[in-house]
Amino acid sequence: MLKRINTPILVILLAFIAGIICYDAYRASWFWIVIILLLTISFLFVLHRLAFKRPLNAIAFTTGISVVFITLGYLTSERANALNNDTHFTHTNTNNPSTFLFTVDQVLKPTMYQDKYVVTLKTINKKATSGKVILNVSKDSASQRLRVGTWYYTRSELLPVPKPKNPFQFDYGSYLKRKQIYGQLSINKNELLISQHTSSGLRVWASRFRESVLKSIHSHSFTSDQLAVIDALVLGQKNGIDKQMSTSYASAGMMHILAVSGLHVGIILLLLRIITKPIADYKLRWLRSIIIIAMIWAFAFITGLSPSVLRAATMFSFLEVGQQLGGKRKTTDAVMASAVLLLLYDPFLIYQVGFQLSYLAVIGILWIQPWLSSFYTPRYYIDKLLWGIATVSVAAQLSVLPLSLFYFHQFPGLFFLSNVIIIPFLGIILGGGILVAILAALDILPDALVATYGYVIDLMNGFIFWVASKEAFITNHITISFAFLIGLYLCIIFSISLFKKYNNPRLVAASLSIILLTSIIIYEKNNPPATHLTIFNKSKSTMIGTFHNSKLKIHSTDSLHTIIQDSRVRNYKDGLRIDEVAVEGMQNYFRFKRKEILVIDSLGIYQLAKANPDYILLTQSPKINITRLTERFPKALIIADASNYKSYITRWKETCINKKVPFHSTYEKGAYIIE
Structure with a gap:
């Protein structure tokens, strides 16, 4: 594997991630950070000058580069930290009710009693301010939801983000802080006053376009369950997904279908490659890639440019470029380069579960899938397709399994069956959904297509619900510690390396990883929580x-x-x-x-x-x-x-x-x- 990896990019990525983690663990003064950076750059300059006289010390140079990018990761985190902005609302006294002017950035999934939004504060008591907060608006069946880009006034008390009230409860407050959200407002709908100000830009335009398409689709005779899946699958809107449907898809190992992310963008990429195949010759191959990348980002904007879509669009854009440059190594380099670019844009993405799962899944597909596929050589198109889907599913699931257990405490035993049955048809289902959305927006969607596509969605839902009903194959309440998580990943990595190529160093590494994992299990078994x-x-x-x-x-x-x-x-x-x-x-x-x-x-x-x-x-x-x-x-x-x-x-x-x-x-x- 290491022969196919661009070591400098890997070193830069790992060092940059280390710098972000260091910022979260310890806050140092700017003075010492700048001193370390200048000393390291000076050290690298001296090494560079000495290289003209004798061979460069590779270990010293790699160490210097690592320190530089650790420092850059730290500084990038410092720059991205919203609390460092002098106008951030946390620097203002908000203990008493105040008058807020804000703009709606994102519409979140509502709860039973409240509509929820992410909003950016513009002023507090007419004083310019900044920062994002959660807006909770009591539900009113007679009123419409707030629109992205619209500005509102309200008078309320700014509350801190919630803290977990019971042991081992999901810490929603920490989750919000990772997204740079440090407060919340809770109001009634009649406490809002619309402002004459409005936001503009691609995100607002995409939201308006999405609202128009949703309205057009909902005007046709789809059932509520059909609309919930169509909205989520095509437009990234999960507001219609109820708890029962969400649980069923999760139990079947198919929750990734309802969250527009890497899977959807990857299918869009394949569809675009098929459509643009007539201009795939050597002279026009870069024009083809430009068209594909442009359409991927158009899809990303229309679906709301959520963090998962942002990751996927960036990753697959780099993958498209990497494929044009040629070779699997270029593809691997493109994945690492996309991660560096995303972390430069927002270093705190490293703490988001979706970011971690996305890149682990891609790494697993690039590294494990070719090895799995070598066990069998298909002869026909059907078995080639099914074998490809099976190996990709197993590779992706194996790479994200420890992290999924760590976060979600659940393993869907029939994920393999679900993926093998659904994924071959998902391109058709997603392509059909895009066609339905376009025709609905143009007001030329025929009733026959509505009935046909609704029937296809019902078939998919029915199969998912059937798989989810097999509770004997669903393992719940699995809890693993962070130490066990690391030990399990080391065991998987070194064991697969040994299976791919047997030699003594790999045998020793695999054996040590198994011993480490066994030691962690024994230690945790003998040291239960205190009474x-x-x-x-x-x-x-x-x-x-x-x-x-x-x-x-x-x-x-x-x-x-x-x-x-x-x-x-x-x-x-x-x-x-x-x-x-x-x-x-x-x-x-x-x-x-x-x-x-x-x-x-x-x-x-x-x-x-x-x-x-x-x-x-x-x-x-x-x-x-x-x-x-x-x-x-x-x-x-x-x-x-x-x-x-x-x-x-x-x-x-x-x-x-x-x-x-x-x-x-x-x-x-x-x-x-x-x-």
């Missing part, structure tokens, strides 16, 4: 979990089915890496590791004989005198969960602060853990 008790944050009900001797016990007043299906419990099980959970009813008194917890529910009973609690949990809004309670148990820490009325929590908190009694609200601070 602890957790008071969860859950609205309208109370839930307490105790973890002891690798067993989890949940105490709650909810039904068994409700508890087992609760996302908090599922996340907790995944995080603790356990399969079984015991469920018991709620108690009024707990003893845990020499600590005592008194639970006071809506009955307000706490006059228990010999009770001397270290913690008091208030649930279900008990009508109690908090002053008397604190006087009776002066050393107890008061905990109020989210099953209480907010007004009660506020009153209790004020009293505890005045009495200098420690108080914890799970509604404000999240779950309380006793270790």
